[in-house]
Amino acid sequence: MKITFYISLLLAGLHAVSHGHLPPNHHNGHDPNEPKHHMHHAGEAIACLKLVPNNADFAFQFFKEIILEVPNKNAFFSPVSISTAFAMLALGARSTTQTQILEGLSFNLTEIQEKEIQEGFHNLIHMLNHPESKVQLNMVNAIFLTDKLKPLKKFLDDAKALYQLEAFTTDFNNPREAEKQINDYVERKTHGKITNLVKDMDPQTVMLLGSFVFFKGNWEKSFKPEHTEEREFFVDAETTVKVPMMHQTGRFDFYFDEDLSCTVVRLHYNGSATAFLVLPAKGKMKQLEQTLVKETIQEWSDHLFKRLLSLYFPRFSISGSYEITNMLSKMGIVDVFTDQADLSGITGTPDLKVSKVVHKASLDVDERGTEAAAATAAEIMTMSLPPVIEFNRPFLMLIFDRDTNSTLFIGKIVNPAITS
The missing domain is CATH 3.30.497.10 (Antithrombin, subunit I, domain 2)
Known part of the structure; x- marks a missing residue:
């Protein structure tokens, strides 16, 4: 043996x-x-x-x-x-x-x-x-x-x-x-x-x-703790939980993939790491899971553009x-x-x-810490209200290191209220 x-x-x-x-x-x-x-x-x-x-x-x-x-x-x-x-x-x-x-x-x-x-x-x-x-x-x-x-x-x-x-x-x-x-x-x-x-x-x-x-x-652009509030997260058709939802309004890298019916927002960390937050339309998670390949990420990267958004993202x-x-x-x-x-x-x-x-x-994932006053950048806002992107249903989070082109982490968050 x-x-x-x-x-x-x-x-x-x-x-x-x-x-x-x-x-x-x-x-x-x-x-x-x-x-x-x-x-x-x-x-x-x-x-x-x-x-x-x-x-x-x-x-x-x-x-x-x-x-x-x-x-x-x-x-x-x-x-x-x-x-x-x-x-x-x-x-x-x-x-x-x-x-x-x-x-x-x-x-x-x-x-x-x-x-x-x-x-x-x-x-x-x-x-x-x-x-x-x-x-x-x-x-x-x-x-x-x-x-x-x-x-x-x-x-x-x-x-x-x-x-x-x-x-x-x-x-x-x-x-x-x-x-x-x-x-x-x-x-x-x-x-x-x-x-x-x-x-x-x-x-x-x-x-x-x-x-x-x-x-x-x-985070390169921090979330302010005072803007975090309890909001609903829709786990599935039968289950809704309350989660602390971080919020900031600003210009973000954004893309809507019509073929996969999902919204993509890219957030940067200080340094060489980047997070892709991917929110499928209702009922479209399975399609996204089954078809996700490296070429998909490349296509998203190629099509991202800066857009003024009101972004809600859970702390979990x-x-x-x-x-x-x-x-x-x-x-x-x-x-x-x-x-x-x-x-x-x-x-x-x-x-x-x-x-x-x-x-x-x-x-x-959290918004911990305080943003130094000297680092606060005033965003020039248009008078019209920006579109709201709220990660309030199951989503994917992918984290890359740009220096080595490595896929460091892949996550599927179905219920951010569950810790394990």
Whole structure:
């Protein structure tokens, strides 16, 4: 029988807040799918950008799988966290197991070699961990190993060099002590955002591989707390809840997609992150879910224009925990979870398989903080009332990093009053 181990994928708290001085809007014309022209690391950017179409395809394919698993519920995940962890696992995979992992991540191995993929992820991690501006974004990869399991020096050296992997010896025979070591590490790396990540660990565990992402961004145009008020949110035909609804009037990037019957509003964070807020017309969410692909986002980006809007957007916190082994199997990553697994690149012998893949995610969106008086810009308003866009029914929220063209997070918010 193969020895099993866990892969733990964690998105630690996307936290959108607004406070301090607001810089001028320097993002006009930048799309999530369009690199900044003044990137400092041209070589890194080129290697990283090779992954962009594949990572985007994986993001939207996985989105379709996750909403099948949790229909009519909040869903939130980090595709870049999942693909990074499995690309790292592919370093130690061989033969069909490696092919399935890379093809399951949407790579066509006749067009891109494994070495290019690994180099691309290396540069992606480096660029995400060194943002140019005021966004706080950290990606950490860690491996916890029993002292009886001796990984190959080449695997550890490559993983450390490519993925900035941190390695720790852990006594899994003492599950309580192992859980404390791992949970303390995660809590520290996620600024206290995630606690008690692992629990009820199997004493048979010999290895835990983790990928942890922490993101905190400030709205470029803040919402004033005094403008937030309780308003109704229509979950479905039978359910209405009261939520704190943030509000601001101003000029926003806007587009109405007639084909998909949805309203798109783009908000910027200070720094390199951008959020697309997507509000389908009543009864049109399913159509949007089933047809959403990377080309859709590009089309929205190409057609956005500045429009004066009265925008209502809920303040909310949601979190979720997913066991995603089944979803990945449906996407073609099969052998690594069975006795057919070949992870001999990790230990030198094919005696490992993955028993479980957990992805945890949380999202906080608020208007916290006060806007400095000096930063208040007077909007020139027309005398006619601007159209009201109110996110008062289920919507999507997609967050991109423009420097790396990465899909950082995808969320479907069905009921902002539910936290998990």
